[in-house]
Amino acid sequence: MFKDNRYLDYNGAGFRKDLIAGITVGIVAIPLGMAFAIASGVKPEYGLYTTIIAGLIVALLGGSRFQIAGPTGAFIPILLAIVLQYGYEDLLIAGFLAGIFLVIMSFLGVSNLIHFVPRSVTIGFTTGIAVIIFTGQLGNFFGITGLEKKEFFHENMIDLVNQFHTVNVFSIVTALIGLIILFILPKIAPRVPLLLIALLIPTLISIFLFPSKVETIGTAFGGIPNSLPNFHFPQITLEKLVNLWQPALIIAALGAIESLLSAVVADGMKSGEKHDSKRELFGQGIANMITPLFGGIPATGAIARTATNIRSGAVSPISGVVQSVFVLAFLLLFAPYASYIPLAAMAPILMYVAWNMSARKSFTHILMIRSGDSLVLLTTFLLTIFIDLTIAVQVGILLAALSFLRKMSGKLxxxxxxxxxxxxxxxxxxxxxxxxxxxxxxxxxxxxxxxxxxxxxxxxxxxxxxxxxxxxxxxxxxxxxxxxxxxxxxxxxxxxxxxxxxxxxxxxxxxxxxxxxxxxxxxxxxxx
The missing domain is CATH 3.30.750.24 (STAS domain)
Known part of the structure; x- marks a missing residue:
């Protein structure tokens, strides 16, 4: 169905490079997989399942030689909203439906329509998502207790202020250590796995210097099982299809945008590379159909991990396969030890990710122009934060279309x-x-x-x-x-x-x- 030229002239030397790159990306993917899952309102192991299964399928079936797939920060607001409103089981259904939509998109050539999403809209909701992720970790950063995740941003902020008197000094110390490592380590040791060290050192300090003083993955979610879950097909009803098709479509659209953007970034980093966008959407679709059957959450191409893969010397999709196998080995051998990780140690990692994905320079640039794009940007940004991503994207594109109709004249x-x-x-x-x-x-x-x-x-x-x-x-x-x-x-x-x-x-x-x-x-x- 799709011609695969990604393994031409592959040899032993290439495999050695892929092995090193895959292990390197796996080290990065482990803390991110757990952190994104927790921020999405589900157990941390579900993020690891997603990293393993989606990463493997996209590597084998996707359209980019270097794409690394898994849970990403962009999905957090929409997944959290689904979990809060419908529950984890329905999140699996939404992910499965999103996979179907992505496969349909691949055959309809929708990959070309992604280019018509205005930059002001993508920057608006990306920056809005970054704000939600960053502020969503303030509770863990300060060790605040008694918080309940709510659907709307302002409700969470009010709850945070009301419970601020429960701050935990030990959590703040743990989080600050991780934050300092994230900013200082790249300057003195750029080749060291930053996220792993920023997670490991605060964890060890909390274990040996003030044990049982901070909330951990174990106390919040229980132990992480060292095995993959059994195959389970979610119970799909007509009522659930009616309720979930729209969130699923947003997951699919967002996944398509991010995966194709990641593939374009990969092409730019490797001279002469050109991904197959139709095949990429097909691979992403199959991955999102299969991953929920094993308890995983929606996944897409991860720009930062894909870039790390390339910088680490990857030459083929085998590096993505190695990454999945490495994370699986971690799950089987070391998952129980992850229960000792403090939530305060994971908070700065997610804040760091949010800061890097915020597109703050592009946001400021478009806003300063004070044009129709500025209005679209600001509207999308505010709706993403205070309402939800679904409404934000719809209204943003509508405003951009109206602005276009007003000033459009002729063809290029x-x-x-x-x-x-x-x-x-x-x-x-x-x-x-x-x-x-x-x-x-x-x-x-x-x-x-x-x-x-x-x-x-x-x-x-x-x-x-x-x-x-x-x-x-x-x-x-x-x-x-x-x-x-x-x-x-x-x-x-x-x-x-x-x-x-x-x-x-x-x-x-x-x-x-x-x-x-x-x-x-x-x-x-x-x-x-």
Missing amino acids: DIKEATLSDVEIIKFSDSDTSSLAKYTVDGPIFFGTAKVFEDKYPAIFLTGARKIILDLEHLSVIDATGEAALYALLDDADKAGIQIIIKRLPKEKLPLFKKSGLYNRIGEANFFM
């Missing part, structure tokens, strides 16, 4: 134009073959940015060392269009090509200056 067209005598004299340096000119007619926004990105590589094949972009008829450019132009400039720099902007409409110049494109291109390369 990029075509080669004839050089004028003035341009030849000014830019050619006596060699007209080194100079080319293209006109951009129409908008570069979230709906046409993909068209723009697909067309501009052909421009570089002309052999020209200087390219004039005539933007006289550029009708609209939004945050996604800005990102596309930045990508063009980055690729041009790598190819040693100079980009010259001609006849940019005056009303677009302030936006170019606010976004930083004006300085990035250089004042000398603008000819109004």
Whole structure:
């Protein structure tokens, strides 16, 4: 059904590299798997089951050579909401349905539609999720007791304030040690497994210096069994399908976005790589259908773990298989010892993950422009935090579509134009073959940015060392269009090509200056 070219020329040397990379990623995945599960309102072992099963299936069936799948921070708010409203059993059903949706998406070519989700929406809900994860760990960080997880953000914050008098000094000390390690260790020992050390050292300190003074995985959830659960098919009824199809669809959409984004990041880190997006969604779908049958929670491609996999020297999907086997070995041999891990030691790890996923620079950048994208961003962000992710994404895309309809005019067209005598004299340096000119007619926004990105590589094949972009008829450019132009400039720099902007409409110049494109291109390369 899908042709697999990911094992071409594979040999023993490649396996040795995959073995090292898989073990390295496994060390990172163990604390994250447990932490994401706890933050999602379920037992920590369910995160390990997900890491093992989903990681294995996506490695074997996915469309990226380097993708590492498992539980991720992006799912936490939606999974927690399902657990609080419907319970763990229904979470398994929602995950199973999401898998079906992902498989359907793979055959319908929905992977191409992911590009139409506005950047302001993805940044908005990603930053909102980061805020929810970060604040959700304040209770464990301070060792506050008597907290009950509630559906809405403001309810949790009120409960946190009301119970703040129960803070535990030993929990704060434990959490601070982990936090300090997370910020200092990468500077003095960048090759050391950061998350494992940030979990292990606070745990050992709490065991030997103040035993039984902080809440642990064991006291909160009981011991972690050192085995995989038995196969269990959840009981699906018509009523549950009616209640869960919408959350399941959001899980599928979010999983598709994150897995494909992770695959794109992997392609960028490995020159010449190109993932198969349809196969990737198919693999993610099968993984999410099978994982719930063994007690696992929804999974998707994990950007940080995939990047770690590549940096550790992985050459094929075998590294993902090794990662799953390594986590399975940990579960079978050492899982009972995980019950000694303090929740206060896991809190800074999740806070660290939230800080890294917050997209704060992009959030601030879009907000500062004060355009329609800013409104979409802020609305999506606030709805994600105070209502839920489902509503946030729907409203965000609707607002972006309305904004588009208001300013959209025409289609994007990029075509080669004839050089004028003035341009030849000014830019050619006596060699007209080194100079080319293209006109951009129409908008570069979230709906046409993909068209723009697909067309501009052909421009570089002309052999020209200087390219004039005539933007006289550029009708609209939004945050996604800005990102596309930045990508063009980055690729041009790598190819040693100079980009010259001609006849940019005056009303677009302030936006170019606010976004930083004006300085990035250089004042000398603008000819109004």
